[in-house]
Amino acid sequence: MTVWRLVAKEIGYRRLNFALGAVAVLVAVGCVVAVLTVLSGYDVRAEGIGDAQEARTQDIGAGLKDDARRLMLELGYNVLILHKDQDLGEFYAQGRASKLMPETYAEKLAASRRLMVRHLLPSLQERIVWPEQNEPIILIGTRGEVPQTHLDPKKPMIAAVPKGTMVLGSVLAQKAGLEVGKQVKLLGRAFTVGKIHERRGNEDDVTAWIDLAEAQELLGKPGRINAILALGCLCVAQTPGGVSKEITSILKDTQVIELLREAAIRRATRTAVGNRADQFVGLEKTGRESLRLERAVLEKWVILPVVLGCVVWVGLLALGNVRRRRTEIGLLRAMGVRAGQIVSIFLARALLVGLMGAAIGYAVGFVVAAAWDAGGVALGGKAVGVAALFDPILLAATLVLAPLLSALASLVPAMMAAQQDPATVLREE
Amino acid sequence: MLHLADLTKVYRGRAKEVRALDDCSLDAGPGEFVVVQGPSGCGKTTLLLVAGGLLRPDSGGVALNGEDPYSLSPEDRARWRSESVGFVFQQFHLVPYLTVLDNVLVPSLAKRSDGAGERARDLIEHFGLGDRAEHVPAELSTGERQRVALARALLNRPKVILADEPTGNLDGDSSDRVLRHLGEFAADGGAVLLVTHDPQAATYAQRTVRMADGRLCE
Numbered sequence: 001m002t003v004w005r006l007v008a009k010e011i012g013y014r015r016l017n018f019a020l021g022a023v024a025v026l027v028a029v030g031c032v033v034a035v036l037t038v039l040s041g042y043d044v045r046a047e048g049i050g051d052a053q054e055a056r057t058q059d060i061g062a063g064l065k066d067d068a069r070r071l072m073l074e075l076g077y078n079v080l081i082l083h084k085d086q087d088l089g090e091f092y093a094q095g096r097a098s099k100l101m102p103e104t105y106a107e108k109l110a111a112s113r114r115l116m117v118r119h120l121l122p123s124l125q126e127r128i129v130w131p132e133q134n135e136p137i138i139l140i141g142t143r144g145e146v147p148q149t150h151l152d153p154k155k156p157m158i159a160a161v162p163k164g165t166m167v168l169g170s171v172l173a174q175k176a177g178l179e180v181g182k183q184v185k186l187l188g189r190a191f192t193v194g195k196i197h198e199r200r201g202n203e204d205d206v207t208a209w210i211d212l213a214e215a216q217e218l219l220g221k222p223g224r225i226n227a228i229l230a231l232g233c234l235c236v237a238q239t240p241g242g243v244s245k246e247i248t249s250i251l252k253d254t255q256v257i258e259l260l261r262e263a264a265i266r267r268a269t270r271t272a273v274g275n276r277a278d279q280f281v282g283l284e285k286t287g288r289e290s291l292r293l294e295r296a297v298l299e300k301w302v303i304l305p306v307v308l309g310c311v312v313w314v315g316l317l318a319l320g321n322v323r324r325r326r327t328e329i330g331l332l333r334a335m336g337v338r339a340g341q342i343v344s345i346f347l348a349r350a351l352l353v354g355l356m357g358a359a360i361g362y363a364v365g366f367v368v369a370a371a372w373d374a375g376g377v378a379l380g381g382k383a384v385g386v387a388a389l390f391d392p393i394l395l396a397a398t399l400v401l402a403p404l405l406s407a408l409a410s411l412v413p414a415m416m417a418a419q420q421d422p423a424t425v426l427r428e429e
Numbered sequence: 430m431l432h433l434a435d436l437t438k439v440y441r442g443r444a445k446e447v448r449a450l451d452d453c454s455l456d457a458g459p460g461e462f463v464v465v466q467g468p469s470g471c472g473k474t475t476l477l478l479v480a481g482g483l484l485r486p487d488s489g490g491v492a493l494n495g496e497d498p499y500s501l502s503p504e505d506r507a508r509w510r511s512e513s514v515g516f517v518f519q520q521f522h523l524v525p526y527l528t529v530l531d532n533v534l535v536p537s538l539a540k541r542s543d544g545a546g547e548r549a550r551d552l553i554e555h556f557g558l559g560d561r562a563e564h565v566p567a568e569l570s571t572g573e574r575q576r577v578a579l580a581r582a583l584l585n586r587p588k589v590i591l592a593d594e595p596t597g598n599l600d601g602d603s604s605d606r607v608l609r610h611l612g613e614f615a616a617d618g619g620a621v622l623l624v625t626h627d628p629q630a631a632t633y634a635q636r637t638v639r640m641a642d643g644r645l646c647e
Binding site: 010422423 | 481509511516522526529545581
């Protein structure tokens, strides 16, 4: 005779008591498994929806940042490179630089890998009177931005002006009666009006842009420029003088004017937009975290009462079983069965109650959850699928914890059985 | 073999004290069948429980082959019972969900032995229950139930059988059969201490002791 044989025979004899215990565990396990599985299905769907939402928010944020960047480009260049000997008083008074530099400086800068500026635009500017029109103008020769081949290509802020073409400011075009496509002469050379700018309300309105090489030829300054415009990174406003130091280390005989106001506006705007975009993503993440916490609380409030109720119920059934077997226990003790063996008889029974309830309860709970999932009642109406719902850890935890909890619930009745005085029982019988 | 010396046991209830054993002394040697006769409530069952190591006396001593069970720890006393004592009760106290064979094997829970199954079958045959081995107690007559209880008491080859009114619920033939088996056990060298108010039991005893109000007299 063994404890397990005795337990098995007793279970067969008192099937109802055993079944009631197993049903209690089954209901508890079924509820817990169904709730956890349904919630895990929700989680999968919610994660998918959340991921898509987060990606959308990130896209919107990135778009906002890009919009801000592009809008800030409208503020124009924020770095001006002039010859070292250029008198700034004269430059500001006359609006042009009289000291010239080699055009190759622009290529030299563009080739530097440690440069923090982009959009390098070499130009030759002169204030002249347009002899054919008898109009004072600002003539600017430009070849477009010099490519920095080691960096990702960026859309130029100012496009190159094709040879033989002229781009005009609006006031100038109006005064000269010029339209796009018209032929016009400048310093004896024929040009076609390629584009007329909208009115800008500054000296650009009286500016004529032509190809740099043609300007150099017309002004008799071949291979020479008097300014290089550039766009510094956001750090221009953060570390004044940094860009200047960097450029003059490459081009020794130049001086750099950092247009700090523009740079500061650009930096502040882009930072603000960036922060706002990051804030949106952060809010999205916080929202999801909050949902996870809500889920954890919900789980706790569903699982705790169900498990507690089950433990109490199994404990009461075990107590009833002990009371019904009072004489049997007294007899076993009289025959020399030890207290520990009596405890093990009741704990083994409780383990079997828990194991059977857990196995069937898991199956029932999972089937209910799978049916719920397949019914499309969940968020988005899209089933997650049985494979995604199945959690081997939950199955293992159920098969281990339910029998353990059942045994725990039966521990006190088992101890009571073991402490029963056989003499009292046998005398009373 | 079994030596009971100056045993006193008092039950203390709320209303009054009951002196169940009052300075009782008794010996049962190997091969001796001792019957204690007395009316209900005279302390017979208490005497058996004390002798069987189940109820500690207020005073006096119990010894079986010189070993005092009450000097042992509860666990060792349980082992002592499983090895030395066999109990037979008036109510049989068979486990209702076990077959005859399994009921006889119940003491092997306390004392494991490889030959328990074979001995249980031998005992069942010996007591004329061979065709009842797979029956449960509810399917047996009262006489058969008591023989199952007797077989169970003998499984672990005890030194002494303590029997409490074993024939109280039996008809004459069944009583004779049970008493004869107890006599056989004594004849094989065991000691039997049987308490009863059945006068028929005395015919099988080597010695009969009377008990009244917790006191023994030869």
